[in-house]
Amino acid sequence: MDAYGVGIGWRPEIAGFVAQLPGLRFAEVVAESVHAHGALPPGLDDLRERGVAVVPHGVKLSLGGAEPVEAARVEHLAAVADRLAAPLVSEHIAFVRAGGVEAGHLLPIPRSRAAVDAVVANVRRTQAALRVPIALEPIAAIFDWPDDELDEADFVTEILERTGALLLLDVANVYANALNRGTDPVALLDRLPLERVAYVHVAGGAEHDGIYHDTHTDAVPPAVLDLVAELCARHRPPALMLERDGDYPPADALRDELDAIAKASGYPVVT
Amino acid sequence: MRAGAGAEPGAHPDGQAGPGEERDRGTRTAAGGERNLTPRPGGGAGSLADRQAGLVAALTSGAPVPPGFDPRLIEVARVALLRKRAGEVARQWPLLAAAHGPRWAREFARWAAARPTRGSLRDGWDLARELGPALPPAAAEELAAREATMRYDGEHAPRPRRLPAVKRAGGAWAVQFAGRVRVVRR
Numbered sequence: 001m002d003a004y005g006v007g008i009g010w011r012p013e014i015a016g017f018v019a020q021l022p023g024l025r026f027a028e029v030v031a032e033s034v035h036a037h038g039a040l041p042p043g044l045d046d047l048r049e050r051g052v053a054v055v056p057h058g059v060k061l062s063l064g065g066a067e068p069v070e071a072a073r074v075e076h077l078a079a080v081a082d083r084l085a086a087p088l089v090s091e092h093i094a095f096v097r098a099g100g101v102e103a104g105h106l107l108p109i110p111r112s113r114a115a116v117d118a119v120v121a122n123v124r125r126t127q128a129a130l131r132v133p134i135a136l137e138p139i140a141a142i143f144d145w146p147d148d149e150l151d152e153a154d155f156v157t158e159i160l161e162r163t164g165a166l167l168l169l170d171v172a173n174v175y176a177n178a179l180n181r182g183t184d185p186v187a188l189l190d191r192l193p194l195e196r197v198a199y200v201h202v203a204g205g206a207e208h209d210g211i212y213h214d215t216h217t218d219a220v221p222p223a224v225l226d227l228v229a230e231l232c233a234r235h236r237p238p239a240l241m242l243e244r245d246g247d248y249p250p251a252d253a254l255r256d257e258l259d260a261i262a263k264a265s266g267y268p269v270v271t
Numbered sequence: 272m273r274a275g276a277g278a279e280p281g282a283h284p285d286g287q288a289g290p291g292e293e294r295d296r297g298t299r300t301a302a303g304g305e306r307n308l309t310p311r312p313g314g315g316a317g318s319l320a321d322r323q324a325g326l327v328a329a330l331t332s333g334a335p336v337p338p339g340f341d342p343r344l345i346e347v348a349r350v351a352l353l354r355k356r357a358g359e360v361a362r363q364w365p366l367l368a369a370a371h372g373p374r375w376a377r378e379f380a381r382w383a384a385a386r387p388t389r390g391s392l393r394d395g396w397d398l399a400r401e402l403g404p405a406l407p408p409a410a411a412e413e414l415a416a417r418e419a420t421m422r423y424d425g426e427h428a429p430r431p432r433r434l435p436a437v438k439r440a441g442g443a444w445a446v447q448f449a450g451r452v453r454v455v456r457r
Contacts, residue, residue, distance in 0.1 A: 066320035099324025101331060104388035105352050107323075114319055142348040146339025208354075209347045217358070246358060 004053060005267035006258055007199070007241035014244070015043030017251050021258070023270035024052055026199070026239040031056035031089065036079035048084065055199070056080045057090045061126065063136070064095040064109035069122040074129045081132050088198055090135040090168045091126070093119060093159060110145035111155040116162075123163040135198040136160065137168035140176040140205075140214035152177065153191035160196055167193065169237070170201035171227045176214045186230050194235035202228060202261050203243040216245035220257050228264040240265050331387035353380040356388055364395035366413040370406065396423055404441055411441030412454045419447035 007026030010018050018027065027047055034040065034056065040048070047054055058077050061069050081089045094106040109115040127134060138156050150158065160167060169192065171185075178185035202225075204218040220242070228240060242257050255271045262269040317325070328334035330349050336342045357379040361368035368375045382398055389397070399406060399414040406414060418438035423429035435448045445454045 066318065066323055095323055098320065098327045101324070101327050101387045102389070103327045103330060103352070104356055105330070105348075107326065107330075109323075110319070118319060142351065143341055143344035208351065211344070211347050211351075213351055215355075246362065 003267075004199075004239040006262045006265065006270045007239050008254075008258065009057075009201075009241060009243045009245070010044060010047065010054065011245065012041060012043075013246075013248055014254070015041070017254060019043055019046060021270050023268060024050075025270075026053050026055075026241060028055045028057045028090070028199075028241055028243075029084070031058040031077050031080050032060050034080045034083065036076050036083060040083070044084075053087055054084045055086050055088055055090060056084060059092070059106070060096055061091050061122070062094070062096045063091055063122045063126065064093055064107075064115065064119045065098060065122070066095075066118050067098075069125050071129075074126050077126070078129045078131065081130065086132060088133045088135055088166065089130060090137060090198070092137045092139050093156070094139045106139045108139060108141035108144065111148040111150045111152070112145070113149060116150070116155065116158055119159055120162045123159070123165055127163065127165070133166055133198070135166035135168040136163075137170055137201070138173060140170070140173040142180065142211055142213070144181075153188055157191075157193055160193060166198035167196045168199060168201065169194075169197045169231070170203065170214075170243075171231060172201060172203040172205060172214050172220070172224050172243075175221070175224050175227055176205060176212045179212045185227055189227070189231055189234060194231070194237075197235070197237040199239035199241060200228070200231065200237050201243045202240055202257075216243055217247040219249070219253070220260065225260050225264045228261060232265045236265060236267075240267070327387075333385045350380070353383055356383055356391065356394065359391040360395040360398075363391045364399065364410075364413060366409040367395055367399050367406075370410040390428075392429060393423070396429070397425065399440070400425075406441045408442060408456065411443040412445070412456070414440035415443040415445035416447075416452045416454055419445035419452055420450070 004026035005023070007024065007028065008018055008021070010027045010029045018024065029044060044054065056077060061073050061077065063069060077089055092106050093109065095109055096103050096106060109119060123134065123136065136159065138152065156167070159165070174185045174188055177183070178188065202220055203214060203216045204220040205212055205214045206218045207213070231237070240261055242254070242261060244254070248254070258271050259269050322337060325334065325337040326340070329336050329345060330352055336345045354376055357376040360379060361375060371378050379398070383394065388394055396417065399410065415438050418440060419436045420432060421429040422432050432447060438445050443454055443456055445452055
């Protein structure tokens, strides 16, 4: 993948702001919010015409579900990737429904051999329908399963090796998990296959009930930007993007966060 | 008042932000026997599919926390999920949320605690219908406009109305013609 630099998660609420970022070359859109064949949402079309790479980010495949991934969802993701002429797609190492009930949330799967087998099978089913690579994102988990056999680095590495998938590394998730589990986030960076990172999410969070929550509706903490710098000092990924999903701040605050990501990564500012 | 009837942009769901709008498909998933994985000795009963279902039930329906999980952390996750749903429903139904003022998140969580999400559009719609006559004027107008714009039977995903419609909610009436909505109060 080419180096795209600093990007942003495109959302309808901030489409006007995103449209006015002169240096932007990379954006991500929630795959389920895009029609596979109809018109693109206003603003997203313009980005495409400007030559901005737009990556569909799936949130509902439930790749970590014990059941086989639903064919219609996979086909939609593949069609949206075609529609956007996307260089890749992304999804999560997580499950979002079980027993016919939607969790409304990305939930962790056990870091067990059996669960690795299940997610690998679903990633392969998905890859069979895609015409571009897929990047997999490890999530922020508030709780762990009792039957974890692998640590996070071995778990992620095994899934990537067995599927050939790329890594979507969310440094805010790395930060949240390390804080909540009492582990060292930089030590995790040292054990992940950083050469497989397709792009990076940077997001904010907040503390509730003594737990750090990866909300995407709060400011990016300085500690997360420090992790961006630690990551880029080891292996700078081709793109890093701000991921904001609500409680949008004024444009100046968003611009400051994009500039802070540029500064921490050494990429040019896009604002 | 928005009269939009097309795609519902999904909120993003990493971590706390979560899967947004659910459409027609996908509310049914077979707990496929062929994918059932070996029961784990000492790791609690059942297949991975059963155990994932048990976890989702604990988080969305108040079912008991499955064995081996940290009950405190599951409770933190359950509350966070309800907080996130309240925010998503507030984005779809801003006047319904505003009608509750600072009590919105708590009131929504009480209503939603044993109701797994059917997407924020339907969650807000179901709650607004339940409140019915108790809705303050602005929230009643919001509901009336939605009723006039989309057909929703309470069981299946709402669909855009093709024909003109006149709908009432509380003291508000909404008239929809060719997709355009006008709200009137009595």
